[in-house]
Amino acid sequence: MSTRATIPLGLQAFFGQQGNEWSLVMAAYFRHFEPDLFDPREWARSAKRAGMKYMVLTTKHHDGFCLWDSKLTDYTSMNTPIGKDLVAEFVEVVRAEGLRVGFYHSLIDWHHPDFVIDGLHPRRDDPPEEIKRLNEGRDMARYRAYLHGQVAELLTGYGTVDYLFYDFSYKDDDHHDVWNGKGKEEWGSEELLALTRRLQPEIIVNDRLAIPHDASEIKYREIDPNIKAHNTGLGGQPPGTLTLTLPVVRPDVAVPVVELFLRQDT
Numbered sequence: 001m002s003t004r005a006t007i008p009l010g011l012q013a014f015f016g017q018q019g020n021e022w023s024l025v026m027a028a029y030f031r032h033f034e035p036d037l038f039d040p041r042e043w044a045r046s047a048k049r050a051g052m053k054y055m056v057l058t059t060k061h062h063d064g065f066c067l068w069d070s071k072l073t074d075y076t077s078m079n080t081p082i083g084k085d086l087v088a089e090f091v092e093v094v095r096a097e098g099l100r101v102g103f104y105h106s107l108i109d110w111h112h113p114d115f116v117i118d119g120l121h122p123r124r125d126d127p128p129e130e131i132k133r134l135n136e137g138r139d140m141a142r143y144r145a146y147l148h149g150q151v152a153e154l155l156t157g158y159g160t161v162d163y164l165f166y167d168f169s170y171k172d173d174d175h176h177d178v179w180n181g182k183g184k185e186e187w188g189s190e191e192l193l194a195l196t197r198r199l200q201p202e203i204i205v206n207d208r209l210a211i212p213h214d215a216s217e218i219k220y221r222e223i224d225p226n227i228k229a230h231n232t233g234l235g236g237q238p239p240g241t242l243t244l245t246l247p248v249v250r251p252d253v254a255v256p257v258v259e260l261f262l263r264q265d266t
Helices: 019-032 040-049 086-096 128-135 140-156 189-199
Strands: 004-007 054-060 100-106 163-167 215-217 219-221 243-245 255-257
Touching: 004 040, 040 054, 040 086, 054 086, 054 163, 086 100, 100 140, 140 189
Parallel strands: 004 054, 054 100, 100 163, 215 255
Antiparallel strands: 219 243
16 A cells, blocks of 8 residues: 655645635735745655655645746745745655655635636625626636646646646535536546646546546544444444445546545644
């Protein structure tokens, strides 16, 4: 099994607001973005000591803030107090430690003026007439071109990229009913995956483009130690135990993926 360390860096790390407040808070974070504990070399060394095989950096989360020197927007780390391409620095030190390079990249972009407001957007609870007004003139085709253009930047500007985690699709979802949900048509998933393969032929891609993919996530959970087993329901497990849910039919993918998010208790 290959293990990875994922670095969720960016304005989104501070996210917690909705409505118009969200825009104001993100603007303030952007003006002051200068992570004083940004130390990818130490992160890479720690990951290697822990037995990790690759590291994944958030290039852009749902807030649309970019950690590289994108030529398609000014909403990047280059225009904040830190003033540098954080993706380039990350890639350099990760490779120097002999680890593989992965990117997390959000398909969603709440900052882009053409991204249509939907049931996941921070403005989702605005009055319907305000949402209608805000969505006037927005064009997902223009946003799609922007999305593909930024992916091309990432896959041509930083050497070999081993893994790309796209996040995520939420249209025709059997588990969540999201109005104005977005999926393979909005992202242009077939074309986006073809672009990804053309620019990085050996790359592994995850399963959130809503089309056939390389990697499928295996779900896991912690079961409360106090829960009693009942019929087919599992009983409680010792604290800290992760219980995996394996599919009955093996996913038709190259790499089943288990994501573990570890926290340090204080």
